[in-house]
Amino acid sequence: MIAIRPYAPADLKTLVALFTAAVHTLGAPHYGPQQLDAWAPRPPDLETWRQRFEAQHTLVAEDALGPCGFVSWRDDGYIDTLYTAPRCARRGVATRLVQAAEDALSAAGVTELSTEASLAAWPFFETRGFEVVEPQTVTRRGASFTRFLMRKENAA
Numbered sequence: 161m162i163a164i165r166p167y168a169p170a171d172l173k174t175l176v177a178l179f180t181a182a183v184h185t186l187g188a189p190h191y192g193p194q195q196l197d198a199w200a201p202r203p204p205d206l207e208t209w210r211q212r213f214e215a216q217h218t219l220v221a222e223d224a225l226g227p228c229g230f231v232s233w234r235d236d237g238y239i240d241t242l243y244t245a246p247r248c249a250r251r252g253v254a255t256r257l258v259q260a261a262e263d264a265l266s267a268a269g270v271t272e273l274s275t276e277a278s279l280a281a282w283p284f285f286e287t288r289g290f291e292v293v294e295p296q297t298v299t300r301r302g303a304s305f306t307r308f309l310m311r312k313e314n315a316a
């Protein structure tokens with residue numbers, strides 16, 4: 161059973177550990193070790209994450225063992241983060257989280273959703289009806305990454 165609930169400040173360390181594991185495990189087929197280290201440095205910068213979670217809407221998916229994923233988005237419909245714990249991958253966690261984000265944005269009257277999806281995530285977003293607008297190359301901590309700007313019309 162997976163429950164969806166709002167983020168609480170006490171989740172910070174657990175969610176950042178989940179992010180780090182998701183990147184280094186689920187991202188590994190798509191990016192090299194230097195890129196993974198630049199995306200998810202070890203140790204992580206907890207303060208940056210604390211500010212990010214506080215500035216956005218964040219939902220946590222949880223099963224009997226604890227958090228197994230999270231999503232965060234901005235008021236303008238931009239989905240900023242989406243990570244599933246490796247132990248929970250391909251069990252519909254991200255589907256539940258993004259559905260909940262889309263429902264909240266619909267309720268707020270936001271009709272256009274966007275994201276910048278990694279090579280690991282764009283097939284997921286495609287199954288949700290997002291379309292690739294353009295590929296992007298971004299540089300983070302000295303490493304260069306390919307990702308895709310994607311958009312979707314949200315039901316009002």
Ligand SMILES: CC(C)(COP(=O)(O)OP(=O)(O)OC[C@H]1O[C@@H](n2cnc3c(N)ncnc32)[C@H](O)[C@@H]1OP(=O)(O)O)[C@@H](O)C(=O)NCCC(=O)NCCS
Binds near residue numbers: 276278279
């Ligand atoms: C992308 C990610 C969030 C997907 O999480 P998930 O909980 O495993 O996704 P779901 O189980 O809800 O997947 C639903 C459907 O999306 C598609 N999908 C999900 N992951 C996929 C993958 N790696 N490759 C191809 N299709 C994928 C499949 O159609 C899947 O349905 P199926 O399992 O019945 O085939 C997760 O793999 C992850 O955290 N990746 C690493 C971090 C990352 O790139 N995050 C996004 C930053 S933009």
